[in-house]
Amino acid sequence: MNRRKPVQSSHHDDHSDDYSETITQQCNSHHASEREITVPMHSTKNSSQKLLYKTLIENLKLNNQNNNISLHGEHDQEAKTLDQRTMTLLRNHQNFLSELKINQDLEIYNYWDTSKECLALATQFTCCCLFCLIFFLIYEWEPSGKFQSFEIMAIIILFNFVFILPFLYIHRTLRRSSEVNVTDENVSSHQSMDIPSFISTVFNWIIVVLILLGASPILRTLTLLYSQDTIIALVCLLFTIHLFTHDYYFVNGKTEKFNCYLSLNCVIFISALFASRLRHSLDAFVILLVAIELFLLFPFVRHQLRKNDKTLPYVTIYLLMTCITVAVLYYFVSSVFLLFSFLVVNIILVFVMPYLFIFSQIHYKQVLTGPWDEASINPIEYEKIKNYLIAE
Secondary structure (H helix, E strand, O other): OOOOOOEEOOOOOOOOOOOOOEEEEEEEOOOOOEEEEEEEOOOOOOHHHHHHHHHHHHHHHHHOOOOOOOEEHHHOHHHHHHHHHHHHHHHHHHOHHHHOEEOOOOOOOOHHHHHHHHHHHHHHHHHHHHHHHHHHHHHHOOOOOOOOHHHHHHHHHHHHHHHHHHHHHHHHHHHHHHHOOOOHHHHHHHHHOOHHHHHHHHHHHHHHHHHHHHHHHHHHOOOOOOOHHHHHHHHHHHHHHHHHHOOHHHHOOOOOOOOOHHHHHHHHHHHHHHHOOOOOHHHHHHHHHHHHHHHHHHHHHHHHHHHOOOHHHHHHHHHHHHHHHHHHHHHHHOOHHHHHHHHHHHHHHHHHHHHHHHHHHHHOOOOEEOOOOOOOOOHHHHHHHHHHHHHO
């Protein structure tokens, strides 16, 4: 076997980078006595193996620093042991990814369940479109005859009260029924005891309405000097931010905290922008009232319906909002392009986006697992263990 001469190193332990069949290092001991360390190695194939060789040689040098040993290649038993350990580490390094598993426990979502979750986004988009249409109708409406502007606005405000009070009652009742586990015969008595709380809710709502009524003249003049193009650009930008930052996790009943302050502030700013383009303070009050109803109170009702797993009412609300928007677009706006665009966007949100999500999950998503991961329990087994412990 051809062997090279040992390479002398200085007091600073300069190491050789020449990796061949034999690596020889010579270093100084604490008493300045020289030792020769010769380790047989196989030829390296890549930088990672070189790094392993270098690390093992350094460990050997540190372990034998205080011992007067001399290792001479294959003739020394410890050198042979070191070479065997080195090759074992190299084999483990080369076979490290052999136990890698891809998408072993990947959970594939159901299409219709995903589509049902996307109803939250589609409903919010419909609310934004309906809010813009309400502003357009108020802005373009020129009442004539015996019905003047004040009477028309009074009718709209009365309709808002009639519309919002049942929703407040439904929200209060569903929240109470979800917090208290009662039997079927006690549900009616529990709901009948909720009347004082409902009266308190109505009283608080009246206070909010009076505050909006007093602040509407001020809000109407906040953006009075803005140009029309600036208003349109800001509205489009803020509605986009609102849709992307809305708390869909809360709307779908996954959490109890309503955390969408940015999206709500965007809507309030949009209502102030719309109010600055209306002729009367009462018109501005109506647009603010509608904004509070659609974007602050309405999500709580949707949250309670999804939390109680009431799929049919949730889908019914979406279809009702969509039908109202389509009717306004067809009969009052008379724009075929806007109507077609609205329907296409809803189809994309409800049917196309879930399909693309599941398709990308199946074909492109990769979940890498291996023996180096932390132990995890199968969800099915977890439910079995949980039910067993509850039964015990």
